[in-house]
Amino acid sequence: MNKPDSAKLFESELEQAEQRWQDSYDASAGAEKDSVNRSGIEIKPLYTPQDRAGKDFFSEIGFPGEYPNTRGIYASMHRGRSWTQRQLIGWGVPEDYNARLKDILAHGGTALSLIPCNSVYRGYDADEVPPELLGTCGVVVNSIEDMDIALADVPLDRISCALNDPSPFTLLALLLAVAKRRAIPWSKITGTSNQSDYLSHSVANHMFFRLALPGARRVITDHIEFANESLPGWNPLSVVGQHTQQAGATPAEAMGFTLAAALQYAEDCIARGMDPDRFLPRFTFFFDISISFFEEIAKFRAGRRLWARYARERLGAKDPKSWRFKFHGQTSGVDLTRQQPLNNIARVTVQAMAGIFGGLQSLHTDGYDEAVSVPTAEAARIAIATQNILREESQLTDVIDPLGGSYYVETLTDQMEQQIEAVIARIDAAGGMYKAVEKGLVQQMIGESAMAHQSKIESGAQTVVGVNAFRIEEDPYEYRSQPYPDPASIAAQSARLTAFKKNRSNAATSHALDDLARAAQGTENIMAHTVAAADAGATHGEICAVLRRELGFGQPLAVV
């Protein structure tokens, strides 16, 4: 195609101008300095229209809400509807949780999140574990009674519930049992099984009830199928990049692992005969947002575009809703420092802005004291205020995808996309994400990247203010830390569990647990049986014990 003369003239002028600039740049101080981002991409000092030559606007960038969704999954994005402020909460006993939740709802919160005690992730009830750990990092919820107290006076039919309930989804079972008791139809229950991605948990973070890989694979597929049939307002799957990135994966690797895992889940559902256009609209994602500002924005834009393409081309989904890359972001705790912890407020602000410009749907901002202790109430308040300031004061959200069209951001988006695709190709070559996890490949990649990043900090190549530069003398006692629950209230919680077990119909409970065991032995979907067991008074620990027995415990691979 012949270009008009004016275009040719512009191109030659551009080339000359760029050369002119390059010459003066090379003669300037600091010109010899190289810059490489965390994903290993070399960053140039300047980007110009020459970097975008030959790129097609519609297939690469386009419009928000239109395939391939590079600029956002909705037409109006944050201009129309702000992101959901979704702070993780959970501490102490169910009464503590309920009081905290009511306080949040009274101050404008419209969604709940529930973080259970770490003992719950391990599959244990309060009476099976050392009491000193109970309730220190999340709320102790073991029975339908506990869940009923935790959610007392909360309108379950009008609030979105984000349960940190990775597997085997007993918290959801308890929630559904409570809803039934309150005569709320399950069709009115909305929310997400947060962090339900057993693959990412298996390689990093490990905050889930760990079944052996084949069992975990079966349980999540059962869960997705059950939600598709019985819970129209529920997102059963949250595919997680946050775990792998927090464990050390680069942003490109974390996005690659996450998309590879999402493909694995989708392919497992398709193998079961499910229709992609039924289950894909209910897939959600969850990512870490590091302080590498432009890299994170490019990571999200590239991931969103890739997912739209995979959903449409590789998985064959026809409904545009199936192509939507809905994601929650959490600011990175690994970037925060114990030294001069108030500095973390600035870090969280930069991270949150990257997530917002990246087009997230919901956001958790970390407390500034994450590296000091479990976040205090004061730090949690400032984290929420940070979101309010960004949303209400700064006019950050006036324009949709405000960095779209930037020579740099578009080029970086393309480069991140290539890096992400290279990671996915490596996983595909290993036989897909399940096999790559089983073999330890993903664990090994994460470990290598974690060491590379740490070496940069130790050598000083990566500055961390207060850690390897700009240090000051500090008194560690200056910073308050979150108190632990009162031992008396923990003892009362354990006593309540004992009384609950004594007062229930043990015949009905055993019967329901036997049913669950039979389902687990066969091929029937176990989720309805898990809910029935919770309804019949079975506790979280009892349900997990049955599944551990029938499906096997999964020891993490030791990859060092």
Next chain:
Amino acid sequence: MVTEGAHPPKVIVTKIGFDGHDRGSRLVAAFLRDAGMEVIYTPPWQEVATVVKLAIEEDAEVIGISSLATDHLLVPRLMNALRDAGVKDVQVIVGGIVPARDEKLLLEAGVARVFHPGTSLEEIAHEIRNLAMRARAMREKETP
């Protein structure tokens, strides 16, 4: 004078309790191994009794406990269990998110050192070498 002599420091790197965040323990284990130490690494969620058994079986000189989410509160139980098993010379260190008030409790319980976020791997390795030599010296004194 006790020296490293024929064999390098022998150190267990593990996590007890319920938390599974293992970036720290994996990094430290890999670094110590590459620095020439003999490292026994375990995945997270070890029982206190398992760690004691491992320390005896492996004749470890140092036990490193990594903790992110309050699992350090179990370390006093570990110290008691080691004492009950007659293990007196093994040096226990803790690394991770440990509030200042808890560091005091851990040191009082017999923990040799607590490392906080931001500590360099070099510093951890240096300290472990010193502690391994201390454990070795205590052993030589007991069995002349």
